[in-house]
Amino acid sequence: MAGFNAVVLAAGQGTRMKSALPKVLHQVGGLPLVAHVVKAAADAGAESCFVIVPPDAREFDALRLPIAARFFEQRDRLGTAHAVLQARPALETSSLPVVVLCGDTPLVTPDSLARLSDAIANGADMAVMGFKARDPQGYGRLITDASGALLAIREHKDATEEERAITLCNAGILAFRGDLILSLLDRIGNDNAQREFYLTDAVEIARARGLRVACEIIDEDEVRGVNTRAQLAEAEAIFQRRARAAAMAGGATLIAPETVTFSHDTVIGQDVVIEPNVIFAGGVVIEDGVTIRGFSHLEGARVGRGSSIGPFARFRPGTVLEAGVHVGNFVELKASHVGEGAKVNHLSYIGDAHVGAKTNIGAGTITCNYDGYKKYKTDIGAGAFIGSNSSLVAPVTIGDGAYIGSGSVISEDVPPHALALTRAPQVHKDEWAKRKRARADAEKAASTK
Numbered sequence: 001m002a003g004f005n006a007v008v009l010a011a012g013q014g015t016r017m018k019s020a021l022p023k024v025l026h027q028v029g030g031l032p033l034v035a036h037v038v039k040a041a042a043d044a045g046a047e048s049c050f051v052i053v054p055p056d057a058r059e060f061d062a063l064r065l066p067i068a069a070r071f072f073e074q075r076d077r078l079g080t081a082h083a084v085l086q087a088r089p090a091l092e093t094s095s096l097p098v099v100v101l102c103g104d105t106p107l108v109t110p111d112s113l114a115r116l117s118d119a120i121a122n123g124a125d126m127a128v129m130g131f132k133a134r135d136p137q138g139y140g141r142l143i144t145d146a147s148g149a150l151l152a153i154r155e156h157k158d159a160t161e162e163e164r165a166i167t168l169c170n171a172g173i174l175a176f177r178g179d180l181i182l183s184l185l186d187r188i189g190n191d192n193a194q195r196e197f198y199l200t201d202a203v204e205i206a207r208a209r210g211l212r213v214a215c216e217i218i219d220e221d222e223v224r225g226v227n228t229r230a231q232l233a234e235a236e237a238i239f240q241r242r243a244r245a246a247a248m249a250g251g252a253t254l255i256a257p258e259t260v261t262f263s264h265d266t267v268i269g270q271d272v273v274i275e276p277n278v279i280f281a282g283g284v285v286i287e288d289g290v291t292i293r294g295f296s297h298l299e300g301a302r303v304g305r306g307s308s309i310g311p312f313a314r315f316r317p318g319t320v321l322e323a324g325v326h327v328g329n330f331v332e333l334k335a336s337h338v339g340e341g342a343k344v345n346h347l348s349y350i351g352d353a354h355v356g357a358k359t360n361i362g363a364g365t366i367t368c369n370y371d372g373y374k375k376y377k378t379d380i381g382a383g384a385f386i387g388s389n390s391s392l393v394a395p396v397t398i399g400d401g402a403y404i405g406s407g408s409v410i411s412e413d414v415p416p417h418a419l420a421l422t423r424a425p426q427v428h429k430d431e432w433a434k435r436k437r438a439r440a441d442a443e444k445a446a447s448t449k
């Protein structure tokens with residue numbers, strides 16, 4: 001894998017998205033489009049990336065990228081070559097190969113980018129990624145000679161009828177020798193149908209200088225651009241298909257794969273069984289041998305080896321389950337650590353809590369962690385038994401092995417191995433029900449006479 005710098009074109013406004021957010025910050029698999037592109041570049045060996053962004057777009061400030069990034073504003077959108085040249089200060093100081101790609105093609109794979117940068121490492125001066133377009137309308141066409149060597153790229157608007165019949169198109173991904181890119185781009189003019197500085201003109205300029213221009217071919221799906229919300233949904237569908245395939249290839253069983261939604265960073269172990277309609281939001285790690293039953297929604301959670309969760313489990317950020325934990329239906333966990341072999345099987349809310357190993361949390365247990373101002377911690381020891389329908393009013397500590405009588409409202413710490421009860425004592429009124437019924441029957445008989 002050869003190192004390179006990536007230049008990511010992301011200065012488009014994306015007007016067709018009808019959004020206040022710049023287009024490339026819309027998400028697929030919970031990750032902004034531009035971050036997908038940078039991640040693919042990083043995985044292909046990119047050392048740093050230079051991102052060309054629209055002017056005054058503060059929304060980019062919060063963007064987190066996996067490699068060193070520098071942002072360059074493009075004030076006037078004068079074309080793709082002009083966009084790349086905004087990164088001149090960075091390009092001048094590095095001689096690594098440069099791969100230029102678009103920020104709105106989230107499905108491009110590291111393999112494809114590596115092929116292009118490898119072409120430069122293997123002696124090409126420039127390399128172009130092409131694809132066979134089902135419908136070439138709008139794309140730049142790859143003009144080749146009889147031997148298949150690339151001569152030029154002709155933009156759709158500048159192409160003759162004959163050239164428009166070509167279906168081999170420019171994917172919009174180009175690679176350059178680092179010490180040549182600026183000298184090629186500085187020679188590009190804007191004498192064309194759109195009065196734009198076309199990056200694609202670099203091919204003809206390189207050929208005229210006797211330089212070697214390589215060409216690689218990829219699948220059209222990888223270069224799918226996102227311009228509309230409908231295309232965003234299509235990209236999401238392809239992303240999800242890939243994520244499901246990867247989970248299955250890694251040894252997980254998905255009973256109805258098309259109903260499971262993954263995030264860009266979901267980690268799924270081996271022999272994991274995922275039932276239908278499960279959603280993984282960001283930051284979920286599922287260890288080996290876990291069963292996730294239907295309709296569970298997980299975010300920011302780690303589920304330990306051999307645990308079983310759901311159906312209808314909801315894990316919010318900060319949930320950590322040790323091995324062999326059982327979480328049943330309608331249980332919400334948030335910022336809580338659940339020890340090995342513990343059980344929370346029915347209808348509970350456990351938030352800001354620590355639950356010790358082998359503790360059993362009865363049905364309907366609620367940690368009252370919030371008083372309207374602040375959040376407080378509930379600490380439950382190991383081997384404890386929390387009776388059903390208990391309220392644990394935080395901050396509160398329940399010792400190892402303690403028992404909580406069901407229906408209790410616990411607001412004071414419970415010592416280890418004690419029984420805590422807060423409900424009123426039970427009373428029996430002998431024969432009360434019998435007397436009540438007799439009285440009611442007598443009244444009924446009197447009224448129907």
Ligand code: UD1
Nearest residue numbers: 009010011012077078079080083102139140170171172198
């Ligand atoms: C471009 C290619 C075309 C290729 C197609 C693939 C050129 C001249 N044409 O055409 O050969 O088939 O991509 O999708 O390169 N951008 C900027 N600043 C600019 C202009 C563009 O940042 O001044 C960004 C856009 O936001 C976009 C990308 O560059 O992400 C491509 O620009 P766009 O105008 O969409 O080029 P196309 O006409 O699609």
Ligand code: CA
Nearest residue numbers: 102172225227
């Ligand atoms: Ca485009």
